[in-house]
Amino acid sequence: MDQGLFICQGCGVVAHADRNASHNTATRGESVWNAERESRAAATPWGVWTEESTPAAS
DSSP states (O other): OOTTEEEOTTTOOEEEHHHHHHHHHHHHHHHHHHHHHSOOSOOOOTTOOOTTTSOOOO
């Protein structure tokens, strides 16, 4: 078997090993990046604002 080839044992897809590895790295990096960007604060539903919680107009 050529070391430059990746052959999936599950589905049989054949790809260049370095390209496959870079794709996997990019996909994992994107998911981590997006997870860090998600807000951890609770969302405030529309229409719940009161005068006390709304900043005063200057």
